[in-house]
Amino acid sequence: MKTKLRLALLNLSTIVILVFLFISQSAGQNTDFLTLSKESRHFTFYSTSEDIDILDSLAAILEKNYARITDHLGIQIDKRIQVKVFPNINAFHAAIGYSNAPEWMVGTCIDDELMMVSPRNPGSMHTYESLMQVVVHEFVHIAVYYAIGDKAVTRLPKWLSEGYAQYEAGQINDHIRKSVKSGFSEKDPPSWSQLDSASYIEFGNMNGYGLSVTIVEFLIGSYGFEKMSLLIREPENIETIFGLSKETLENQWIWHFKHEKIK
Numbered sequence: 001m002k003t004k005l006r007l008a009l010l011n012l013s014t015i016v017i018l019v020f021l022f023i024s025q026s027a028g029q030n031t032d033f034l035t036l037s038k039e040s041r042h043f044t045f046y047s048t049s050e051d052i053d054i055l056d057s058l059a060a061i062l063e064k065n066y067a068r069i070t071d072h073l074g075i076q077i078d079k080r081i082q083v084k085v086f087p088n089i090n091a092f093h094a095a096i097g098y099s100n101a102p103e104w105m106v107g108t109c110i111d112d113e114l115m116m117v118s119p120r121n122p123g124s125m126h127t128y129e130s131l132m133q134v135v136v137h138e139f140v141h142i143a144v145y146y147a148i149g150d151k152a153v154t155r156l157p158k159w160l161s162e163g164y165a166q167y168e169a170g171q172i173n174d175h176i177r178k179s180v181k182s183g184f185s186e187k188d189p190p191s192w193s194q195l196d197s198a199s200y201i202e203f204g205n206m207n208g209y210g211l212s213v214t215i216v217e218f219l220i221g222s223y224g225f226e227k228m229s230l231l232i233r234e235p236e237n238i239e240t241i242f243g244l245s246k247e248t249l250e251n252q253w254i255w256h257f258k259h260e261k262i263k
């Protein structure tokens, strides 16, 4: 599965290739200092001895969200997902072979293995609480990968992949909605195609995460969850699924945000 995924990744931006390929090649040697520390019903956890105390909380939040996410995607996962918890940001970035990664990069996944920074040491851009959402976010990416396979890497637009992961992880709030809305009043937002073709660093810098989760929230709020599930399975059929052109949907999203009252 890893080789197939690796080939598929060649279509994506250099940064994504770097991140994922380095993880594939270096995961074994750079994660040896993490030991098997806990098992829950659907997950196994690897960590240092200092992080054992927080594994119960990570397991609890993952298990609490597990059934809803797998139900939404209509999947069953027949094995435990590995979760590797790194003691700090530097150790995590070194393990993914990307020591100059920005501070906001605190979690990732390769195939069905989840890697993240310990909520004990969240760094300057995250908190204990936000890392508890990041672990669910990364699990959503894994669940989507189980649902649609390589298509999750080759076909799913970045805004849909990231927007859906954030939506399921509860990473949407009025602060994010406001940041998106105020961006709209300054200039037109990037198009969905621009969001998709940006590198992950550019995506982060253009508020791509905030924009994406509001797109997904808008589509679910206006058209229902069933269409969202269909869209994840068949992102190429967006116009058939919604009965509207992509451009019309984009304009509706912008109109919605310009007119929505946010407290």
Ligand SMILES: [Zn+2]
Pocket: 137, 141, 161, 162, 165
């Ligand atoms: Zn993500």
